[in-house]
Amino acid sequence: AFYTDPSQLKQTTYDFVIVGAGIGGGVVAARLSENPSVKVLVIEAGVDDTGYRSEQIQIPFMCGQASVDSPFDWNYTTTPQKALNNQAIGYARGFVMGGSSSTNYLIWTRGSSDDFNRFAKVAGDNSYSWNSILPYFKKSERHVIPSDGRNDSAEYLPAFHGFSGPLAFSTTGNLSGIDDKILATTKELSAEFPFNQDTNSGKLLGLGWQQDAIGNGTRQSSSSAYLKPALNSRSNIDVLIHTRATRLLKTGSTGSVPEFKSLEIATTSTGPRTKITARKEIILSAGAIGTPQILMLSGIGNAADLAKVGINSTVSLPEVGTNLQDHPLTSTQWEVSPDAVTRDGIVLGTDPAAAQAAVERWNTNRTGVMSTTLSNHMGFFRLPSNSSVLAKYGDGSSGPGSAHYELAWVNNFMTINQPFPTSGKYVANINVVVSPTSRGSVTLASSDPFAAPLIDPNFYNTDLDLQVMLESIKASKRFISAKVWDGYIVKPYGDLEQALGPNGTDADIIAYIRQWTGSIKHPMCTAPVNGAKGKGVVDANLKVKNLTGVRIVDGSVFPYIPAAAPQAAIYGVSELAADKIKKSWGL
Numbered sequence: 001a002f003y004t005d006p007s008q009l010k011q012t013t014y015d016f017v018i019v020g021a022g023i024g025g026g027v028v029a030a031r032l033s034e035n036p037s038v039k040v041l042v043i044e045a046g047v048d049d050t051g052y053r054s055e056q057i058q059i060p061f062m063c064g065q066a067s068v069d070s071p072f073d074w075n076y077t078t079t080p081q082k083a084l085n086n087q088a089i090g091y092a093r094g095f096v097m098g099g100s101s102s103t104n105y106l107i108w109t110r111g112s113s114d115d116f117n118r119f120a121k122v123a124g125d126n127s128y129s130w131n132s133i134l135p136y137f138k139k140s141e142r143h144v145i146p147s148d149g150r151n152d153s154a155e156y157l158p159a160f161h162g163f164s165g166p167l168a169f170s171t172t173g174n175l176s177g178i179d180d181k182i183l184a185t186t187k188e189l190s191a192e193f194p195f196n197q198d199t200n201s202g203k204l205l206g207l208g209w210q211q212d213a214i215g216n217g218t219r220q221s222s223s224s225a226y227l228k229p230a231l232n233s234r235s236n237i238d239v240l241i242h243t244r245a246t247r248l249l250k251t252g253s254t255g256s257v258p259e260f261k262s263l264e265i266a267t268t269s270t271g272p273r274t275k276i277t278a279r280k281e282i283i284l285s286a287g288a289i290g291t292p293q294i295l296m297l298s299g300i301g302n303a304a305d306l307a308k309v310g311i312n313s314t315v316s317l318p319e320v321g322t323n324l325q326d327h328p329l330t331s332t333q334w335e336v337s338p339d340a341v342t343r344d345g346i347v348l349g350t351d352p353a354a355a356q357a358a359v360e361r362w363n364t365n366r367t368g369v370m371s372t373t374l375s376n377h378m379g380f381f382r383l384p385s386n387s388s389v390l391a392k393y394g395d396g397s398s399g400p401g402s403a404h405y406e407l408a409w410v411n412n413f414m415t416i417n418q419p420f421p422t423s424g425k426y427v428a429n430i431n432v433v434v435s436p437t438s439r440g441s442v443t444l445a446s447s448d449p450f451a452a453p454l455i456d457p458n459f460y461n462t463d464l465d466l467q468v469m470l471e472s473i474k475a476s477k478r479f480i481s482a483k484v485w486d487g488y489i490v491k492p493y494g495d496l497e498q499a500l501g502p503n504g505t506d507a508d509i510i511a512y513i514r515q516w517t518g519s520i521k522h523p524m525c526t527a528p529v530n531g532a533k534g535k536g537v538v539d540a541n542l543k544v545k546n547l548t549g550v551r552i553v554d555g556s557v558f559p560y561i562p563a564a565a566p567q568a569a570i571y572g573v574s575e576l577a578a579d580k581i582k583k584s585w586g587l
């Protein structure tokens with residue numbers, strides 16, 4: 001059943017109690033409840049994903065509105081970022097059924113085979129290696145044709161994909177005016193920007209058709225694909241929304257090892273607390289910010305840091321919250337010819353009639369611009385092996401098949417933090433450092449579970465990350481210098497005109513980066529797996545170390561951030577985790 005207040009619960013003891021209805025929580029709840037003898041409760045802090053404003057969740061092109069100043073978002077802000085001129089930047093996280101999978105930009109990428117082979121090595125468990133986890137990626141997904149009905153057989157490699165999993169994915173359902181130019185560039189400049197028919201095949205490098213969590217022109221989230229179907233068809237799963245897990249409660253111990261099988265939940269900072277108990281285990285799936293926050297509120301973390309906010313240490317696990325990794329994003333824009341067909345009329349609000357027509361079209365048959373997300377193509381690239389940057393600062397990537405940066409081309413002005421122009425036509429490039437070596441943190445600002453934690457992605461703390469972004473922006477310029485863009489590109493937009501102009505310097509580009517970098521909102525690794533004793537936060541089975549009763553399944557358990565947008569990777573790891581949990585309980 002679906003509950004909106006703890007007082008509605010008919011019972012307070014379940015086999016599994018899952019915190020967070022995001023990707024990890026949705027997948028694990030749906031898989032565990034496949035066994036009718038198992039009783040599952042999911043507790044979600046946020047709101048439902050249907051009803052008020054929910055078209056912003058369902059309509060892919062409205063993804064930006066779902067996450068900024070939105071009722072579906074925690075609306076966090078980071079601590080001031082030293083390398084970004086001390087700016088504190090917006091840090092969206094889903095506060096809704098489906099978690100961030102209901103508010104994200106829908107891009108469906110897994111990362112490289114090297115990423116998962118490194119994961120396996122750190123975990124000391126081969127089940128995370130590329131070859132072993134590939135069946136779980138396939139299990140999560142269902143390839144469908146794009147919303148325009150196009151034959152997409154040359155746009156992906158079927159051998160690497162699933163066709164019967166819960167979550168539908170597709171390549172774009174709306175071809176744009178720049179697609180042909182992008183593909184032509186991969187031919188003209190094939191040495192630097194080669195075509196890759198499927199960047200989700202483990203071979204990440206090159207540029208290909210972007211895959212998106214979109215089916216029938218509509219967003220696919222862990223709620224729509226996993227949790228709601230389970231909830232609507234089974235009687236052994238309950239979901240409680242509008243309710244936060246405030247801390248884990250100690251229920252016993254085996255020798256000196258404490259057991260935590262109860263959880264305290266509440267709807268307001270000062271309101272009543274309800275105790276929920278798991279017969280088997282508690283699974284934290286509150287994401288890379290929420291999961292370490294709950295652990296720390298429970299006294300599990302670095303004792304000295306906890307003492308600063310008046311929390312007594314119950315279990316020493318100093319790495320909780322310390323290893324935050326995220327992908328910095330800087331977008332670059334170019335003004336394009338007035339004849340170009342772009343989506344700026346809709347994005348800049350200069351053509352309200354076009355925007356209305358696009359929404360009406362989507363309402364009628366789920367097609368058109370609204371059925372698609374930011375970019376149609378995306379590429380992953382390495383700095384050359386003889387690059388002086390790598391020689392000087394080292395190589396942060398997981399291996400030679402992994403990327404240093406990503407380029408994704410957008411057929412309109414796109415930014416996450418710059419003021420929008422009021423007119424004009426543009427092409428934008430999303431530049432992302434995908435193998436960052438900077439490490440940030442999540443720490444408590446207060447012992448109040450309703451207070452936001454301190455989030456510090458610590459962008460460009462390493463010179464390597466800043467230099468990779470610089471090289472990525474120079475690569476964008478080389479990309480659009482292909483002949484096929486002649487007459488289409490007019491000039492770089494705004495501060496970029498000078499920085500990328502004939503008298504521009506690296507220092508000018510770096511000034512642009514420092515002013516306009518934001519987060520692509522991929523925080524991960526704040527409760528990392530580690531197979532070695534005394535290291536990390538969870539063991540290879542994702543059980544929290546130094547205690548019993550609690551496992552973690554979400555983006556926080558990754559030891560390193562993958563070199564691509566992480567949601568497909570988190571779905572795959574969550575599918576694997578569900579199997580591990582079933583196995584450990586003989587289910």
Ligand SMILES: Cc1cc2nc3c(=O)[nH]c(=O)nc-3n(C[C@H](O)[C@H](O)[C@H](O)COP(=O)(O)OP(=O)(O)OC[C@H]3O[C@@H](n4cnc5c(N)ncnc54)[C@H](O)[C@@H]3O)c2cc1C
Nearest residue numbers: 020022023024045099100104105107245287290555565567
């Ligand atoms: C704006 C935005 C754009 C993004 N774009 C992309 C993209 O295009 N492609 C991609 O691959 N990834 C993208 N991501 C990242 C991706 O969505 C996340 O990495 C992924 O959803 C993380 O999954 P998770 O299970 O770790 O956490 P989440 O999906 O965030 O789920 C965590 C859930 O736990 C709940 N929760 C937290 N604390 C508590 C508590 N104390 N009690 C109860 N519930 C709690 C939250 O409300 C949330 O529902 C984007 C994210 C955002 C925010």
